[in-house]
Amino acid sequence: MSKDTTSTTSSPAATGATRRLGRFIGELRFEQLPQPVVAEAVRASINLLGCSINGALHESVGMVLAGLGPFGGPPQATVPGLARRADCLLTALASGIASHVGDFDDTHPDILVHPSGPVISALLPLAEMRGASGADFITAFVAGVEVECRVARAVHPAHYNAGWHITGTAGIFGAAAACARLLGLDETRSAWALGIAATQSAGIREMFGSMCKSLHVGRAAQGGLTAALLAQQGFTSADAAIEGKRGFIHVLSSVAHPEALTAGLNTEWELLRNTYKLYACGLVIHPALDGCIQLRKQHNLTSADIAHIELQVHPLALELTGKPSPRSGLEGKFSIFHAAAVGIIDGAGGEQQFSDARVRSADAITLRGKVTARVEPGVGMEQAVVTIYTTGGQRHEVRIEHCAGSLERPLSDAELDAKFLGLAEPAIGARAAAALAALRGLPVAGNCADVAALCGAVA
């Protein structure tokens, strides 16, 4: 690293990764985006806003608005899911939390990032306030996701394994990039926005199971928007904020892959590797839950039939979701034992199966006591082997290679629409259908304020 990497002024000779990402943000145009990328941006927006709208009903979002509202600014933007407007920064925080609190948002399976939450939670309020077009929204969203996922690739997996919640730490780059694009920042200021994001990047995995897990997404959104707003004013950052010796990838990961930061920019699109959950719980649980639902259907099983359920899983499934006795819906989303139980009892894995009431119900408690799980070498993160021993002495087994909602078995548009309506209707009622239509029409929408307003509840 030369001394100039900590320079406070930009240099035309600077060609590091932070600067190249800044250029990508500054130059990206809607006309460049391949049609499948635009289509996936729409799908991601529908999935994410369904989560945000539903998640706004969670008590943690109410706490944020009650606790920080008295310090907030003018009502500039709609908080999705609520009959409430707030300033853009508070909206970004609250809706970022809402987007992730149900653990039902999207996932980039290669890097364990939930890409859309930090990006859209920052971008939509800004687009609403500025009256940006749908095309501008989509361009900014794509800029955000592409930058976010590349930053994640540059630190994964050592970063995650060390205890970082990568959706928070990489997410702030996505939010900053998207907002920088929407604000029309040039290469230099976009790079500063990334640097200001880099040095706010935070979120540790000890928080999993507490309200702070989704706070990471909210703070990533709010911090990324803050970064872009400061960079717009000329607030400087380090030239090599991401790749420098004391930069993000080296300080926050024991093994870094700097080449991943800029690989395939403008030619390969991370957004096309995004996936949407069919089940409302931690992703590493999905294959086992899928297997339980399949065996239930094939053999008409009820909980009375079950003597023992044996799960063979990837190590991360046990590390993240090995909680045998969850006490709340939030904890239930990270209990592979609870998920297997409701898979058999209900044949489903939606929000209802991970409510406080369902997690505390007697039948779920009884059945999850009959579930064991162990790590099996050769079982990948998207895989599981489910073996059910019945009280009648039978043994049923299924090996899941790719669960529903994976890249190989993606949700159809119709499934996504149904997921959106199922999430949105409890919060915004009949307006959900209009909101869905508006989101489907994003590429030709004249003003994002109309779309955002439909995501709020009727006052």
Added chain:
Amino acid sequence: MSKDTTSTTSSPAATGATRRLGRFIGELRFEQLPQPVVAEAVRASINLLGCSINGALHESVGMVLAGLGPFGGPPQATVPGLARRADCLLTALASGIASHVGDFDDTHPDILVHPSGPVISALLPLAEMRGASGADFITAFVAGVEVECRVARAVHPAHYNAGWHITGTAGIFGAAAACARLLGLDETRSAWALGIAATQSAGIREMFGSMCKSLHVGRAAQGGLTAALLAQQGFTSADAAIEGKRGFIHVLSSVAHPEALTAGLNTEWELLRNTYKLYACGLVIHPALDGCIQLRKQHNLTSADIAHIELQVHPLALELTGKPSPRSGLEGKFSIFHAAAVGIIDGAGGEQQFSDARVRSADAITLRGKVTARVEPGVGMEQAVVTIYTTGGQRHEVRIEHCAGSLERPLSDAELDAKFLGLAEPAIGARAAAALAALRGLPVAGNCADVAALCGAVA
């Protein structure tokens, strides 16, 4: 670590460090504070607010208020140094940046933390809005500094060496602790506030030399206040946020000292090891600058006499301040070569010696070209050996064991007062003397709003 460490509800059996720090915050009372601790709280407040008042004139603070002001809330608090009120969160951010931008704030030499900036920048606006007494302010301030420095001890030095800016990363704990105490949060909620702080903790050393370095202090203040406000609402965090397997000290440091988190609580006071700078630049430069000023005085040297200045220093002095050709005042504060030069030319190291103009002046540029620095084993961080070879063939040498402003050569109250007035007068003029008197009277002040108002400029 048992699974219960990520519980979302508090357990009476929980006796980990996060919980014990929460208890310390919840139970600390003004009557318990030894008189020297109260006195040092006053000295620290005078020193810090002098820095904040002066630093508010820096362009980066203006950018923050211009960029984020449109999103801000009601005018709840005074921004020190300015004729401007803002909501408490924006005030915390702006004044946190202001407190550190001159690199003239206090230093805990054992852990390289600048303790007061994050704490006071969050605490004073909150105390102003709530009309808290001076005794409540001091109690909360002490709670903040004690927690902040213990968190820093638990990760130092591996954390700093890895590239973290410890004033940002530990500072947010101090801000959260102080605000939790002022809000009167109980043990559980104070512990949650620390957890919410832990998972926002950020700031990397790549930023040194850019505006983002002091942004760390502002974000620590704003994030810590946010943490306390959320915890007040019941927003939960992990029980073992700091000491857990995936908690702060393990994720952000390769070597952790968990026992340091709670050592000596209520009996030993970190605040008594705080120091105040006589020179307006990076601390590791001070011994060399001190030596240059001493030799100048002893031998009546002028720049024309200098053939060569040789500095023997601690490794960190070169790592942090080895910039041979600074281009701005900010960079000059981190150039040991510039500091040595102005030490000879001006016989001083105040804000004027580290202005943009001084750094770009021909005589400073010429003389710093004659300065060399090398690491010498056995020279500690507070030490330096300065050798000057004159054009007349003489050789003068001094070894600095403890520089002015160190624990061993602390600033007197009179020196602190002079420092405050020198910093405050350019920003708030004649009001500086009244502000100083109000700060000296903090222990008996009835309402912090009066003190805070005096720190602002006349509209």
